Each structure stands twice: as C-alpha cells, then as structure tokens.
Amino acid sequence: MKINFVLNHKPIELDVNPTRRLLDVLREDLHLTGTKEGCGEGECGACTVLVDDKPYNSCLTPVLNVQDKEVLTIEGFREMKEYRIIADAFADMGGSQCGFCTPGMILVSYALLKNNPHPTDEEIRFALSGNICRCTGYQAIVNAVKVASEKGVKL
C-alpha cells in the first residue's frame, strides 16, 4: 500500500505493508537507526519518535497511522537548532550514559519544552514517565531538562 508522510521535514512515499511497525520502517527500510528498540511492547519509550510534535511509541505504531502526518526522528531533530541546546544540557548534566534511551528522552524533552518552556520538576517527570533509563536514576535527566529550559530553548 502507498503511504505518504513527512519524515524529518521531507515528504516521503513508501510502498509498504500498512501493519508494518513504524520502528521497522525507520530502522530496516530507511536505515535510520537512531530510533532504538527496547522492549517492543510500549513499556520503555526507547523507540519514541514525534508525530505532529507528539511522542509516539513507534514499536506500536502501524505505519498506516502516520499517513499525512509529520514524523520527526532523532536524525531529523539533529538538524534543528533546538537539538544542540538539549543535547548539550544532557551531556553537561550527565543525563546520558549508555545512550540507549537518549534519542527517546531528547525527543520527549523537546516535545515538552515546545508546549511548556518552563516546566516544574513534576511536569518534567510526568512528561518523561513513559521512558525508562537504566543508568542515570533519572535525576540527571530531569536536571538536564531544567538546564535546557533555563537556556531558553525558545521552542
């Protein structure tokens, strides 16, 4: 089936089975391996991408469900000016160790700051609640989001 959407700011048309997971389309078909597969059942958030600026678990998304929508992966976000501020904040605050959760964490942080430039600790934790990190204990990530917020990711 022909499916059209905008991927990382560029329109794309794919001829693909509509039930194929968006995660597999990104990683296997398009070789965008920045999006990670953790649990494969919506528990860990490593596969998070933004769809129309909202976090989606790409492991549970049949690719048909992004028809006519805008999909942003970490590769696309890397080209945007906001990426540098958030990525530097993660690096400075120790918000990334093994790095497996980091693409998802960064995209979720961006989605949060875009809607709410000055979130409280509680709002940050609520926004990140679908993303598991096994290294940092989360405080370093929360600190990173606060630093990014203070640096004014004018999102």
Next chain:
Amino acid sequence: MIKYFVPKSLKEATEILSQNDCYILAGGTDLMVQKHRSASLLPTFEKDVLFTNEIKELDYIKVDKEGVHVGSVTKYEKMLKSAQIPDIFRKTIEQIASPGIRNMATMAGNIGNASPAGDTLVPLNVFDAYLVLSSTRGERKVLVSDYIIGVRKTIREKDEIIKEIVIPNLDLEFDYEKVGSRKAESISKVSFLGAYKLEGNIIKDFRVAFGSVSIKVVRDKEVEKKYIGLTKEEFINRKEEIVSDYSKLISPITDHRSTKEYRQKVACNLLSRFIDNIK
C-alpha cells in the same frame, strides 16, 4: 491473502464490515503487542484489518442532555485535556500507560480489546456508559457492562463497529485507586472505584466497581440496592457486611503481576477505606 482497509467515513467502514471479517485497528497499542513476533517481522494478523485512523468524523467529544459522547477514534490524550470529560475519567486516564501511548490509544479500542485490566472500563461500568454500535443494518445501544462478556470477548457482531461511547451525567462523590507496580506504564493489579451521594443523612446512591479481579469488571447492582436508602451511620456500621458481600463477588487470579491473595486483600481494603472516608 489478508486485505487491508482504510475507510474514510463510518458509512464506508460499515460497508466493508458487512462483507469482510476484520480486526478493527485504532491506535494499535493493544493489537500491535498481541500480533507482534519479533523485530523487523510483520505482525501476524490472521484475518483482514480495518484501520480506523482515517475516519475523522469519529474524532469528537460532544455534550448533550444524554451526557458526554466520545467518538470512537478519539485519543486518550484529547480526552485528558478536555474539560467536557468528567474529572474522574480524566483521573483514570492520567494513570493509563504513558503520554506516548495516550497520544495513540483510544477508549473504544480498550473496550474492544476487553482486557480484565482495562482501567477506563471501571468508571464506564460505574457510570452505566453505553456504546453506539453501527452497521449497515442500523445502530444499537449496548451498556459497556453487557458488551464485554469475558476475557477479550465481546458481543460485537462481525459487521459492527463502535461509533461512540456515551457517558451519562452522574453527580456523585468518587474514590478511585489504581494499584500497580509503578506510577506510569503500569497494568493494574487491582483497580477500584467507589461512588456515593449523600442527601441530608441518607445514602441516595452507592456504586462500586473493581478491575483486574475477575474476567471482567465486577459491579453488582443488587448489592448496591441493599445499602441505598440507609442513613450514613447505618451504612458505616454495616461496613463488614458490605466488604463481605463484595469479597464473595470477586475472584482474582495469580499471574506474573500479582497473587490472588494480594488482590483479594487489597480490593477489600480499598472498599473498606472508601467507606471509612464517607463524610
């Protein structure tokens, strides 16, 4: 050969369903887990699939004298942000899964999935919410509590699709509790919703429902009737009897999430606390 359908209207969807036996796929947050095999392989749908994603006319929240109408394609995140949705539903939805999943998932999908642990099924039961099922033969209304008859079993006919969920108006005091292993992404070990209305000193309404402690949500209107009309003091004095009544109605199991003993005890304790807190 499996066929895939992407109708753009309810009418088109019902026409497809009148000719084909389909899985109805909304956000995918239940079905894509159940049909998943392993990384890079296609999910195994063993019959045709109808996607609801493009039926934009069913993405709505409307209020009229019957109550709140939620179109079946409406995402949880939209419900969570809508002031038209009763607060107790929003409190329940806020504790379902994670923001990412709530951006994708629908309440109609959770109803269709008929899991014993579906969190919104608990308030839907307490509110006597009903579904409007649509087919080329017409429409029918069914209580959510009658629609689900067992684990992943519903009375949906093959040619029907959930058009909307209607949540009637209900002005009660509520006490909701979800017991899980973490704050987010948790599938309930036990969930509980108690509701009551006091007029003067009289219990005018009393409703209780439990999730995850039986093959479907447990609610018993006969038991509720026994206690409606009592004074507050009489009601509270009969706490042990009330807890005992419900203790007999629930039949939890032991699985990887919890044990039947824990679930039984916690369910009774939640009911007990609810009664203690009636003011």
